[in-house]
Amino acid sequence: MSEMVLTILSVCLLQGLFITKTASENVRNEASTLELLLEKVEHLEAQQRKYEEVNRMQELEIQMLKGQILEDKGQNLRTRRENENPIAFYGKMMNVHTNVSQNPILKFNNVVTNIGDPYSQHNGLFIVPVSGIYVFSTTVMTETDSDAHVGIYVNDVRMTNVKLYGSEHRYDTMSQTAVFQLQKYDTVSVRHYEGTQILHYDYTSFSGFLLQEDYGQMQGGIIG
Template sequence: MKHTMNISILLPLCFVFLAVNCVYGDEEKFVTRQEFDKTITTLLKRIDHQQTVINALGKKLEKQSDIGTKTKRHAQTPLIAFSATLQSHQEHLGIHQKVLFDTVITNEGNGYNPHYGAFVAPVSGTYVFSATLLSHAGVSGNFELMKNGTVVYRMYMGGHGGGDYDTAGGSIILKLSQRDDVAIQAMDSVSNGQSVHGDLHSIFSGFLLAEAGEELVVG
């Protein structure tokens, strides 16, 4: 029977309960078998309800434990992040020449090489990159964010006439294998070469979101 164990436990308690509560005022009240059975049935229903609540809480705890495990695994992602800006102007850049962001602000994991002008992935994983470029006054420019020499997206700065400046930029999420490189380069060549304004106005950044084989957790 489903409630055999519950009844064996509850019977002594019920007898104690009935013995203590059999007197109301100065009058004795004798409980009939029907009333006794009804009391047992009510108690068993309460036990079933409590068991349902306990089961629901158990499932909730298991779910939270699972989320905690995934979050912990995600928290073990290696710290790889960089930000580098231009202190010196980049001028007279030829076609496909890299922009060398010469002032490194952050370089956790040593993935960015300011002399090579590229980020080289220390580990395989999902990365986030962003870039903002400022043109020289009255000078336009075409640049590209590259992955292993292949164009990912392009940026155009239209600093035309009147000494106007212009900015261009973007963000991208990329899956990289170890040793893949990401850089920004001049898209094409013009008579005087492409140029990017320095004085810390132009910046290139990136970071590892999750190492390969690691499950991303949101929320």
């Protein structure tokens, strides 16, 4: 065999070896890349399972908190209903008021209803037992051609006005209702502040009741 042929065969053999080595290296590189990708996928899957478990625990905690809130709310409503104070008063005058002084407190000593004992017939004051919203009404009648000016007072402040002109038609009557937002120990009364001071006792009345108790701090004053 000639020397040239041997040279060509050597070159071909070397090329074959080089190609085989390169192919093997490529296979190893591809396998390494696939292993890295597989590890990354497994890591991401593990993180996803971890997040899903955290979300599940958070959802369970939220449901437990919702249930506790609803239970506490129901218990609070039951407690408030159980502790709600029934307060109601209705009374009429038993005698004619004549020649009374300026700003007298009318005393409704024929007490028909006095639930919770808020009204004192001795001083004519409705003493607020619990803070809240109250409704008060008064009906006043003048007699023997007399005029009268009467008002509902909160503490010592006149909040309403009732003006009767019996002198024009012998008798005159008027009713009035007001809503007050009051604090505990405020007083409410009906007082005569002007006129000839003669009222018909059987047709003059005063009533009040608790509309809604307030468990917080409220300022006194008329709201409607």
